Amino acid sequence: MDLDNDRLAILAVEGHLLISGGPGCGKTTIALLKAKAGVAELKVEQKVLFLSFSRAAVRQITDRMSGLLNRSVRQRLEVRTFHAFFMDVVKSHGRLRTGLPSAFITPDREHQLRADFDGDWTVETLRMAQEEGRYVFDLLAWTAATLFEEYPKLAALYSDTYPTVIVDEFQDTNEDQWRAIKALSHASTIICLADPDQRIFDYVPGVDELRIQHAMDFLNPRSFDLSKDNHRSPGNGLLAYANAVLNNDPTVPVPNDVTIGTYTWPSSVETRIHQYLIALRDYLQKKLDTEPTIAVLAPTNALVGRLSEAVSTDAEINGTVYPAVEHELHLDQDLASTAAYAVASIMEWPGLRHEDALLATLEAVCDYFRVKATKTSGAKSTVRTLERALTALKSNTTIRAKTATVLLKAQAEGIQLSGNPVQDWQLARARLTGSAELSELFAKARLVRLLKATDAIGRALIDTWDGNAYIDAAAVVRRVLANRMIDENRFEEAAHVSFMNMHKSKGKEFDGVIIAETKFGRDQLIDPSSSDSDIRARRRLLRVAITRARHHVVIVRHATQPPLTS
Numbered sequence: 343m344d345l346d347n348d349r350l351a352i353l354a355v356e357g358h359l360l361i362s363g364g365p366g367c368g369k370t371t372i373a374l375l376k377a378k379a380g381v382a383e384l385k386v387e388q389k390v391l392f393l394s395f396s397r398a399a400v401r402q403i404t405d406r407m408s409g410l411l412n413r414s415v416r417q418r419l420e421v422r423t424f425h426a427f428f429m430d431v432v433k434s435h436g437r438l439r440t441g442l443p444s445a446f447i448t449p450d451r452e453h454q455l456r457a458d459f460d461g462d463w464t465v466e467t468l469r470m471a472q473e474e475g476r477y478v479f480d481l482l483a484w485t486a487a488t489l490f491e492e493y494p495k496l497a498a499l500y501s502d503t504y505p506t507v508i509v510d511e512f513q514d515t516n517e518d519q520w521r522a523i524k525a526l527s528h529a530s531t532i533i534c535l536a537d538p539d540q541r542i543f544d545y546v547p548g549v550d551e552l553r554i555q556h557a558m559d560f561l562n563p564r565s566f567d568l569s570k571d572n573h574r575s576p577g578n579g580l581l582a583y584a585n586a587v588l589n590n591d592p593t594v595p596v597p598n599d600v601t602i603g604t605y606t607w608p609s610s611v612e613t614r615i616h617q618y619l620i621a622l623r624d625y626l627q628k629k630l631d632t633e634p635t636i637a638v639l640a641p642t643n644a645l646v647g648r649l650s651e652a653v654s655t656d657a658e659i660n661g662t663v664y665p666a667v668e669h670e671l672h673l674d675q676d677l678a679s680t681a682a683y684a685v686a687s688i689m690e691w692p693g694l695r696h697e698d699a700l701l702a703t704l705e706a707v708c709d710y711f712r713v714k715a716t717k718t719s720g721a722k723s724t725v726r727t728l729e730r731a732l733t734a735l736k737s738n739t740t741i742r743a744k745t746a747t748v749l750l751k752a753q754a755e756g757i758q759l760s761g762n763p764v765q766d767w768q769l770a771r772a773r774l775t776g777s778a779e780l781s782e783l784f785a786k787a788r789l790v791r792l793l794k795a796t797d798a799i800g801r802a803l804i805d806t807w808d809g810n811a812y813i814d815a816a817a818v819v820r821r822v823l824a825n826r827m828i829d830e831n832r833f834e835e836a837a838h839v840s841f842m843n844m845h846k847s848k849g850k851e852f853d854g855v856i857i858a859e860t861k862f863g864r865d866q867l868i869d870p871s872s873s874d875s876d877i878r879a880r881r882r883l884l885r886v887a888i889t890r891a892r893h894h895v896v897i898v899r900h901a902t903q904p905p906l907t908s
């Protein structure tokens with residue numbers, strides 16, 4: 343590996359460090375080499391702590407470690423998500439603040455509690471933490487940082503275990519993460535890895551565009567800028583093009599390794615993605631002489647779900663058959679799971695009395711909007727409307743909500759299920775139509791995959807089939823999805839083809855990347871009618887997406903969309 347003067351200096355200097363530079367310039371790699379150089383001086387019980395944001399990023403770092411560091415060095419490095427680290431701190435020492443053992447509230451459980459709670463949820467989560475020692479996900483960072491600040495000896499104890507702390511994606515750290523880092527910085531050496539232009543989470547509360555400046559002021563680190571280097575995709579113009587998109591610079595031509603594909607009616611984004619995915623896979627396979635890794639990225643989960651579903655079955659396009667493509671779908675489950683419970687409740691219909699069947703499904707639809715209301719204020723009025731419909735249904739009075747009347751009609755028509763869980767799932771899902779709310783659930787439920795009877799949900803559903811209905815299907819689906827979330831927490835299998843939204847691709851690396859858009863709303867790569875700051879944020883996001891590729895990028899756009907640089 344080339345170690346230029348900057349890198350040699352990084353290895354040589356002592357004290358806090360800020361290593362900045364664009365995607366693929368080698369920040370992670372040099373930080374790992376720096377950690378390696380310091381391992382000899384560690385005492386037996388000491389380790390280097392490498393903090394990152396997501397489990398996927400942790401996996402990428404551990405993958406990179408295996409090519410770079412031998413086993414004995416790897417064992418001295420602890421690569422963890424912020425969340426896992428803070429959870430340990432709170433679990434082991436939360437008692438210092440409360441006198442109580444610490445317990446954790448899962449996100450699923452939090453949604454339920456929050457939906458039933460009238461009042462300020464932030465105040466309530468603090469009360470639960472302080473009076474009951476029970477913590478929701480979002481309070482872990484705050485609590486760990488507060489523990490470090492209130493008990494400097496505790497921070498010193500952690501610093502003693504971790505004399506060096508490397509912080510990945512430093513530009514995206516929120517206020518609490520930064521407070522914890524500051525507390526550790528009194529006795530640990532902090533190495534910040536940062537790229538201000540990869541700041542794509544600035545809509546998250548506590549993430550501050552001045553964070554790098556804060557680090558400069560507080561840590562007074564030695565600063566190294568590696569932005570002139572590009573080791574991910576050297577020589578192929580991908581980074582230069584990504585920067586041109588970031589800066590809306592039309593003077594940089596689209597390089598050979600970027601294909602801009604367009605579609606227009608009667609072709610669709612789904613068919614184009616299917617075609618390009620197969621073409622790109624073949625092209626990279628030949629070029630690299632190994633099965634390539636490819637990511638298909640889109641701005642929204644809804645579009646990701648549509649595309650994933652489209653490539654999951656063989657498609658005949660203009661007389662050519664494009665085979666289904668095996669892939670992994672990476673999503674945030676929340677709302678999708680809740681929508682899936684509504685589908686499952688419809689699969690219970692033939693086994694239930696009319697009123698019970700309708701109540702169960704309407705309740706599931708209402709739950710979906712309750713979960714949504716914890717994130718978006720607009721959903722609250724939908725919840726109220728649906729709750730009124732539920733009351734009317736129970737008290738046999740006139741139902742006004744359109745969603746309820748549509749479901750009433752669909753339920754009266756009945757549903758003929760066959761015992762094939764895949765077909766029946768689709769049949770049940772198709773009942774989610776006829777009102778804006780039901781259509782929304784339909785789109786979300788797409789994100790839950792049930793493509794083969796051997797999928798986890800399919801297998802579980804088969805067990806509930808009684809020849810007429812799927813008894814207790816909703817509860818069974820809930821269990822499977824909850825298990826899946828826990829499994830995903832443990833490890834994520836590396837798939838050759840992955841579908842995810844553009845935000846989720848951050849910190850990852852693939853041989854090829856396909857980016858899709860439609861001409862509507864948030865599914866557009868850049869919505870010309872949005873504000874300047876939104877457009878700027880989208881350009882940063884696009885740069886992140888383009889720079890995930892080592893070799894080739896395909897951008898599939900509607901033919902009427904304006905060019906990305908003009």
Ligand SMILES: Nc1ncnc2c1ncn2[C@@H]1O[C@H](COP(=O)(O)OP(=O)(O)OP(=O)(O)O)[C@@H](O)[C@H]1O
Nearest residue numbers: 343344364365366367368369370371372573574849
């Ligand atoms: N000095 C180097 N010489 C050769 N290859 C390198 C060097 N540094 C890094 N690489 C390779 O370049 C690729 C990108 O490196 P790395 O992941 O460290 O970059 P990064 O700056 O952390 O990227 P990102 O910000 O996108 O996560 C990796 O495949 C890595 O093995």
